[in-house]
Amino acid sequence: MSGLALEPGSTTSALRARLRDGWLIFAASPAALVGLVIILLLVLTGLLAPFIAPYDPYAQSLPDQLKPPSATHWFGTDEFGRDILSRIIYGARVTVGIVLLVVIIAAPIGLAIGCAAGYIGGRVDSVLMRLTDIALAFPRLVLALAFVASLGPGLDHAILAIALTGWPPYARLARAEALTLRNSDYIAAVRLLGASPARIVLLHVLPLCLPSLLVRATLDMAGIILIAAGLGFLGLGAQPPTAEWGAMLSAGRDYLLTAWWVATIPGLAIFVVSMGFNLMGDGLRDVLDPRQTA
Amino acid sequence: MAVTTAQAGRGLRIVGREAGMLLATFLGLLLITFVIGRVMPVDPVIAVTGPDISDETYARVKAEMGLDAPLPLQFVRYVAAVIQLDFGTSIMTRNTVAQDIARVFPATLELATAGVLIGILIGVPLGILAAVFRGTAIDGTIRFITLIGYSAPVFWKGLMLLLVFYALLGWAEGPGRTSVFQEGVVQPVTGLLLVDAAMAGEWDAFHDALAHLVLPAISLGYGAAAYIGRMTRSFMLDQLGQEYVTTARVKGVPEWRVVLFHVLPNCAVQLVTAIALTYGLLLEGAVLTETVFAWPGLGQYMTRAMFNADMNAVLGGTFVIGVVFVALNLLSDALYRALDPRAR
Amino acid sequence: MTPLVEVTNLRIRFASRRGVTEALRGATFSMGREKLGIVGESGSGKSLTGRALLGLVPAPGEVTADRLAFDGIDLLRATPAIRRGLRGRRIGLIMQDPKYALNPVKAVGGQIAEAASLHGASRATAWRLTLEMLAAVQIRDPERVARAFPHQLSGGMAQRIMIAMMLIAEPDLLIADEPTSALDVTVQREVLALIEGLIRSRGMGLILISHDLRLVARHCDRVVVMYAGRVMETLPAADLQQAQHPYTRGLLNCLPAIARPPGPLPTLARDPAWLGLE
Numbered sequence: 030m031s032g033l034a035l036e037p038g039s040t041t042s043a044l045r046a047r048l049r050d051g052w053l054i055f056a057a058s059p060a061a062l063v064g065l066v067i068i069l070l071l072v073l074t075g076l077l078a079p080f081i082a083p084y085d086p087y088a089q090s091l092p093d094q095l096k097p098p099s100a101t102h103w104f105g106t107d108e109f110g111r112d113i114l115s116r117i118i119y120g121a122r123v124t125v126g127i128v129l130l131v132v133i134i135a136a137p138i139g140l141a142i143g144c145a146a147g148y149i150g151g152r153v154d155s156v157l158m159r160l161t162d163i164a165l166a167f168p169r170l171v172l173a174l175a176f177v178a179s180l181g182p183g184l185d186h187a188i189l190a191i192a193l194t195g196w197p198p199y200a201r202l203a204r205a206e207a208l209t210l211r212n213s214d215y216i217a218a219v220r221l222l223g224a225s226p227a228r229i230v231l232l233h234v235l236p237l238c239l240p241s242l243l244v245r246a247t248l249d250m251a252g253i254i255l256i257a258a259g260l261g262f263l264g265l266g267a268q269p270p271t272a273e274w275g276a277m278l279s280a281g282r283d284y285l286l287t288a289w290w291v292a293t294i295p296g297l298a299i300f301v302v303s304m305g306f307n308l309m310g311d312g313l314r315d316v317l318d319p320r321q322t323a
Numbered sequence: 324m325a326v327t328t329a330q331a332g333r334g335l336r337i338v339g340r341e342a343g344m345l346l347a348t349f350l351g352l353l354l355i356t357f358v359i360g361r362v363m364p365v366d367p368v369i370a371v372t373g374p375d376i377s378d379e380t381y382a383r384v385k386a387e388m389g390l391d392a393p394l395p396l397q398f399v400r401y402v403a404a405v406i407q408l409d410f411g412t413s414i415m416t417r418n419t420v421a422q423d424i425a426r427v428f429p430a431t432l433e434l435a436t437a438g439v440l441i442g443i444l445i446g447v448p449l450g451i452l453a454a455v456f457r458g459t460a461i462d463g464t465i466r467f468i469t470l471i472g473y474s475a476p477v478f479w480k481g482l483m484l485l486l487v488f489y490a491l492l493g494w495a496e497g498p499g500r501t502s503v504f505q506e507g508v509v510q511p512v513t514g515l516l517l518v519d520a521a522m523a524g525e526w527d528a529f530h531d532a533l534a535h536l537v538l539p540a541i542s543l544g545y546g547a548a549a550y551i552g553r554m555t556r557s558f559m560l561d562q563l564g565q566e567y568v569t570t571a572r573v574k575g576v577p578e579w580r581v582v583l584f585h586v587l588p589n590c591a592v593q594l595v596t597a598i599a600l601t602y603g604l605l606l607e608g609a610v611l612t613e614t615v616f617a618w619p620g621l622g623q624y625m626t627r628a629m630f631n632a633d634m635n636a637v638l639g640g641t642f643v644i645g646v647v648f649v650a651l652n653l654l655s656d657a658l659y660r661a662l663d664p665r666a667r
Numbered sequence: 668m669t670p671l672v673e674v675t676n677l678r679i680r681f682a683s684r685r686g687v688t689e690a691l692r693g694a695t696f697s698m699g700r701e702k703l704g705i706v707g708e709s710g711s712g713k714s715l716t717g718r719a720l721l722g723l724v725p726a727p728g729e730v731t732a733d734r735l736a737f738d739g740i741d742l743l744r745a746t747p748a749i750r751r752g753l754r755g756r757r758i759g760l761i762m763q764d765p766k767y768a769l770n771p772v773k774a775v776g777g778q779i780a781e782a783a784s785l786h787g788a789s790r791a792t793a794w795r796l797t798l799e800m801l802a803a804v805q806i807r808d809p810e811r812v813a814r815a816f817p818h819q820l821s822g823g824m825a826q827r828i829m830i831a832m833m834l835i836a837e838p839d840l841l842i843a844d845e846p847t848s849a850l851d852v853t854v855q856r857e858v859l860a861l862i863e864g865l866i867r868s869r870g871m872g873l874i875l876i877s878h879d880l881r882l883v884a885r886h887c888d889r890v891v892v893m894y895a896g897r898v899m900e901t902l903p904a905a906d907l908q909q910a911q912h913p914y915t916r917g918l919l920n921c922l923p924a925i926a927r928p929p930g931p932l933p934t935l936a937r938d939p940a941w942l943g944l945e
Contacts, residue, residue: 057684087338159344163351168648170607174353175641178360178629258476259611263626278479282615285482286490293486296479304474566767572723574782574832575755588772665771665818 035100075122076195084112086119086272088225095288105290108280113291116272117298123273127188127257128250134192134248139199142217144234146200147207148226158204165197170256177265184267187260191253198245206238248310251303258299268309274299345653351646356638357401361394363634365406411638415631420639423624428643430500431620434612435605436515437540441556442601447594449548450555454563455582465552472549477608481542481615489536496534498617505531530626539616543608547601554597558590565589592662599655603648610644670697671840672720672871675734679715679896682727688716690728692896700839702866702873704904705885706918707893713876716893717842720874738839742801745774756786759833763845765825769817776801776813779832786836800831804861820823823854827861834865840872847882859886880918883929892918895942914941 076080083103090110098105104113121138146157169191176190177183210216210233219229260266261275269276274295282294366383376384385391390401393598408657410420446469453465489497498500500516509520519537520529562568565585571585572578610622617623621640628636679691691712696703707713718724721738735742737753745753762768770778776797784791801809804827817825828848833841843862847855863886866873877883883890884904892899892915900912910916917935 055363093646159347163348166348166652167352167355168603168607168644171610171641171644174610174629175356175359175637178637179363179634181364222497236629255476259478262478262611263614265629278482282482285486292482296476296482300479304470307470307474329681566762566764567770569723569762570768571770573721573760575751575785576781577751585770589770
């Protein structure tokens with residue numbers, strides 16, 4: 030085997046070796062690399078939006094309504110004469126924001142519930158897991174829809190709704206890890222040293238959940254994008270004039286036959302990004318969870 | 324088969340526990356819809372009366388609407404109403420929500436069923452092929468096709484299909500469930516237009532309905548096929564590594580028979596479960612697809628209700644979809660147990 | 668008289684992302700209608716030898732040999748159809764864990780009958796033969812067992828089902844790959860005695876693959892000792908105690924014996940020369 034130190038000198042060098050091995054497995058799959066590239070492009074586009082967008086995404090120009098793709102407007106213009114490319118670029122910001130916020134809200138909720146269930150065990154475990162099973166049995170999109178319908182349309186409500194319906198998978202995986210660890214010798218040792226349960230869960234159980242968490246979060250993001258776009262499509266997400274891909278698609282419907290690019294291109298963006306997360310998630314799963322056949 | 328008392332006792336306990344879970348799930352669903360209905364920023368009393376009313380009128384209307392009772396009592400009343408299938412009245416249509424849902428749900432059912440059928444007929448064979456030819460170009464191509472299927476938003480697929488097959492090529496009909504001429508020709512018996520038209524022998528109406536069903540069904544079906552295909556491939560690969568496959572080959576069974584008659588039956592149980600769950604996802608997808616195709620189903624009903632702030636309708640629809648979703652989950656569990664000889 | 672099996676310089680390699688692994692590095696032996704034992708530790712290549720005869724080496728294995736023949740038929744040059752025709756009809760294989768080797772969702776009777784129908788029997792004949800075979804492997808109440816599913820049977824019964832399945836088409840050679848390793852000790856003896864009896868009464872050949880030297884010595888006529896993909900020594904079972912090769916001697920010395928003075932068992936000292944650098 031190439032260059033593996035047989036006796037890693039420290040935790041950091043062991044970690045480095047594992048990361049490098051993981052990277053080699055990940056990079057061996059062209060599909061995973063494509064996914065990674067797509068996601069990096071997404072993040073960069075979002076971060077650098079003000080610098081790379083050729084036009085102001087909100088600048089209307091009625092004489093330039095519904096112009097087809099050309100040298101001046103690579104993706105054409107929409108019904109208000111706004112440059113679609115710029116709106117797609119700014120839409121990337123919205124997308125990254127939604128995806129990150131949803132995971133930041135949903136994952137800790139799920140992890141907390143799962144760790145508590147797995148580590149404490151007994152009645153608490155039963156009750157929490159029943160709760161999780163029940164929550165898993167609910168239709169995510171429809172509940173998010175109802176939620177947003179009630180609270181009122183808006184990006185923040187959409188994010189909240191998607192997050193609140195998305196924690197069960199994280200609870201499941203955290204519980205699985207906590208269960209395996211609960212009876213392990215090394216946790217017993219830490220407990221003997223006087224560590225409190227909170228400390229054990231936070232410092233020892235949670236880090237071990239991280240690989241599965243990463244895989245699940247990445248794959249989850251592919252779905253979150255679709256749900257968020259769906260809400261946007263129905264007018265329940267970001268409100269005009271914010272450039273959100275789902276809302277752009279919805280606006281483009283009316284001009285589908287005359288100006289196909291207004292609806293097609295935002296949809297293409299959603300598709301490519303969702304695909305990117307799926308590919309990257311699959312690649313991560315091969316690295317971190319190779320027992321599963323993908 | 325004779326059953327001992329102990330077995331009967333155990334069986335009853337299992338049924339009891341399952342029934343308990345079922346009940347808890349429905350209660351949970353009801354709780355969520357109740358909470359959603361109550362977090363509205365708009366004061367429901369004002370929504371009915373308008374802003375300029377006296378305090379007495381406000382108090383009176385509030386009592387009439389039952390909103391002065393403590394929350395737990397409101398919830399109990401809500402549950403009691405739902406059990407009697409009373410979801411309130413729709414602001415939009417002025418009918419009871421229950422009547423509305425009964426009218427529109429079959430259209431969604433027809434769409435989702437068509438989608439699932441496409442998903443099975445295309446997804447399962449693709450999954451088998453991908454597993455048998457694992458690692459080859461066939462596998463790669465199929466995996467790419469399915470990747471598109473579950474990465475592309477369903478409403479975008481619908482729009483693209485409309486663009487290409489309706490606008491450009493004219494091979495299928497556009498939005499709507501029927502064309503103007505066929506409106507009302509077929510009397511609704513089951514609510515499923517294709518079935519009703521066939522039963523009545525109205526073949527023009529049947530073709531018209533089919534031509535309208537094709538594109539939305541494919542929009543949904545593509546996603547279903549992608550998901551089912553991926554699951555099938557995964558299950559098949561798990562099984563192909565098992566020892567009984569070697570035994571079959573050692574016996575001299577031809578490879579195609581090994582795949583179809585030895586391996587596939589072992590996947591059947593998990594596949595049926597996956598298909599039941601896919602059906603649930605398709606019901607959700609139908610909500611979006613119906614908007615694209617102006618399909619007069621539950622999804623379109625709920626979307627309209629949302630824009631009219633008709634919460635009774637929205638929550639009624641949510642609950643119905645939730646119930647079907649949960650029922651499908653349970654059905655898939657039950658099917659799993661029924662079909663696997665080991666679990667009997 | 669053509670030997671039943673001829674293997675000369677059999678090599679099997681697996682190419683993967685990490686490089687090439689040579690699982691079999693030039694194994695040579697032959698046998699007639701006798702009981703041949705192949706003994707070795709894990710990784711010695713003993714199982715692969717059996718699979719190579721059946722043409723069931725898993726991908727991406729590549730099989731090469733100077734000669735690989737069954738009853739005079741050149742297996743390397745035979746078409747896939749011919750090789751498939753040999754399976755079941757002329758060569759059978761029973762594996763280590765019968766619970767996993769049987770199809771979980773089919774009744775065992777049907778699985779046995781399939782082996783008969785594949786090679787020309789009608790449904791009625793196949794079923795009759797199935798019940799006869801079940802009786803031959805000493806299963807009481809064949810009718811009831813035939814309708815059972817694998818998970819309802821004990822390990823010993825399941826292995827008898829496997830034997831019935833593999834012998835129903837009356838093959839000339841049975842390869843038994845660790846047939847008793849997953850069974851209780853008492854059941855082991857019964858199953859092996861059963862196999863021996865059936866082999867003898869049908870005039871078949873048997874290749875018994877195992878890691879257990881004593882077992883092989885007791886139930887076979889000749890023994891092939893393998894290590895790291897090569898044959899170390901071939902000798903009659905009766906002459907096992909006079910084995911010459913240091914590896915075989917090392918294996919013999921590791922076996923606990925009542926007559927031996929108490930103390931730790933010697934561990935095998937592996938000579939790198941055995942890896943075939945001669």
